[in-house]
Amino acid sequence: xxxxxxxxxxxxxxxxxxxxxxxxCCGSWTQGEAAALRLYGSMIAVPGTQHVVAQIGQSLDxxxxxxxxxAADVSGPDGLAHLHRMRALxxxxxxxxxxxxxxxxxxxxxxxxxxxxxxxxxxxxxxxPNTARLFAEDGVRRIVIQAVDTERPPGVEVIRLPRGSxxxxxxxxxxxxxxxxxxxxxxxxxITIARFMEADLLxxxxxxxxxxxxxxxxxxxxxxxxxxxxxxxxxxTQVYGLGSDVLFxxxxxxxxxxxxxxxxxxxxxxxxx
Numbered sequence: 001x002x003x004x005x006x007x008x009x010x011x012x013x014x015x016x017x018x019x020x021x022x023x024x025c026c027g028s029w030t031q032g033e034a035a036a037l038r039l040y041g042s043m044i045a046v047p048g049t050q051h052v053v054a055q056i057g058q059s060l061d062x063x064x065x066x067x068x069x070x071a072a073d074v075s076g077p078d079g080l081a082h083l084h085r086m087r088a089l090x091x092x093x094x095x096x097x098x099x100x101x102x103x104x105x106x107x108x109x110x111x112x113x114x115x116x117x118x119x120x121x122x123x124x125x126x127x128x129p130n131t132a133r134l135f136a137e138d139g140v141r142r143i144v145i146q147a148v149d150t151e152r153p154p155g156v157e158v159i160r161l162p163r164g165s166x167x168x169x170x171x172x173x174x175x176x177x178x179x180x181x182x183x184x185x186x187x188x189x190x191i192t193i194a195r196f197m198e199a200d201l202l203x204x205x206x207x208x209x210x211x212x213x214x215x216x217x218x219x220x221x222x223x224x225x226x227x228x229x230x231x232x233x234x235x236x237t238q239v240y241g242l243g244s245d246v247l248f249x250x251x252x253x254x255x256x257x258x259x260x261x262x263x264x265x266x267x268x269x270x271x272x273x
Contacts, residue, residue, distance in 0.1 A: 076244025
């Protein structure tokens with residue numbers, strides 16, 4: 001397991017790389033800083049290329065909340081900071097309507113420095129009230145994907161897409177690309193993430209695990225079961241220690257992404273290696 005050290009200079013370099021101002025292959029870094037550059041560098045892709053990632057935080061026993069729905073402290077402080085860093089590095093963050101109804105998330109960047117992404121909610125039947133916090137006017141794009149004519153607050157962009165049992169994930173990605181949003185993060189819930197993964201749209205999946213045992217409650221990811229372990233997905237995975245949480249960075253077999261970062265940092269760039 002690698003220990004990712006998110007020093008202020010590392011985060012500033014990553015943010016500058018996200019804006020196209022610098023590269024990530026130069027400089028002198030400690031082993032921990034280099035690990036952080038690899039981790040967050042994987043979020044930076046060539047402008048205009050499709051890059052869809054997902055992030056979910058869960059307990060040791062794979063739960064995302066208690067049976068009563070309490071999910072406030074599933075992730076530790078470092079896991080939450082990681083989530084906000086992820087938000088700061090994408091064009092838009094996506095949630096399903098169940099997550100929006102239950103958690104009423106703001107989906108902005110508060111715990112780290114960085115800009116907030118566009119907020120997207122998938123609400124096929126128009127169930128989310130217009131008073132939801134993610135619809136609040138704060139200068140960030142707000143988008144709702146629905147299959148009905150529900151009226152939305154001024155400034156909220158509405159994408160109408162047909163649905164069967166659900167709105168097809170590929171149609172969602174294409175519609176957002178048409179709005180200039182290419183680097184996307186599916187943040188929740190577990191069913192929404194699973195649908196994007198089963199549609200082979202995810203390039204990466206981040207699973208953060210916090211050291212607590214809940215015992216019962218909703219599971220994190222609920223994917224189609226397999227009959228034999230030989231049929232299970234076995235993504236290429238890197239493991240990072242984030243302090244309060246452990247992160248599994250899973251590279252999935254979605255469409256290739258042209259990254260602006262090197263897969264490995266040169267030995268000369270490491271101090272004390």
